[in-house]
Amino acid sequence: MSDVEPKARFRDLFAAEWTKLWSLRSTYGVLAGGALLVVGICVNSARSNVALIERSGNPEQRLAIDPLHAAFVVDAFHIFVIIAGVVGAATVYGEYATGLARTTFAAVPARRAVVAAKAAVVSVVLLAFGAVVAGCSFGLTQAVYQQQRIGLSITDPGALRAVTASALLAPVCGLVGMALGALVRHTAGSVVAVVGVLALLPRLFQGETYRWVKEIGNAMPVSAWQALVQNPARPPFVPPRYPVSATEAWIVLAAWAVAALAVAVTVVHRRDL
16 A cells, blocks of 8 residues: 555645635735725716716716726726735735745645645636626716716627726736745735836836837736726827737736746745745
């Protein structure tokens, strides 16, 4: 009879990582509180716009408001990406900060498989989080706008694309957070890195004077998301220079997800505890 223990199956690793994530009360609080905050900001923006229309008494004011824009307020979704990134980072830096990483890798030496299981859990949880936030934000804001009969339905041009892109933005940022957590391995440092990379760095590359600056900005996850939530029926009055197409934006999101997962797997596999 062999004394060699069988290798852990991926579904067992997935179940273990799932338990680790949901055993923390902070997970519930961060996701629930974050969802309420993001949706609340977007709904409040819609209510403010409806109030402006009512105060103005000008029918043309209705035409000046893009109902899709208020469903996905940029500042609100900066909070959204930070929440997703921090949750992803916590699954990695939390193990190093508590010393649990030694126990985990002693039980399962296959570090790549462990990281893959973490990534799967993070992706599933944050995809659900993103879908709830995106769906609620769109549905509630359009219900508010319907008071002025300018609300959109999910079948209107650009609506489904915007909801889908917003839902997918969460797992992409979660994987980026995992990569940063693997690189930094420190609670405060990882959070700062998430905020810097996902929220602050894109702001440094918004200028249109130089094409290379704008192209770097276009390659950021938030910038790609902004391109995907634009209302195709309401093009900007001043077309931007060096715009990013919808196809390019999807590629950017996919590339960040793949690159982040590769970094997380490589760093955890090669670095000592």
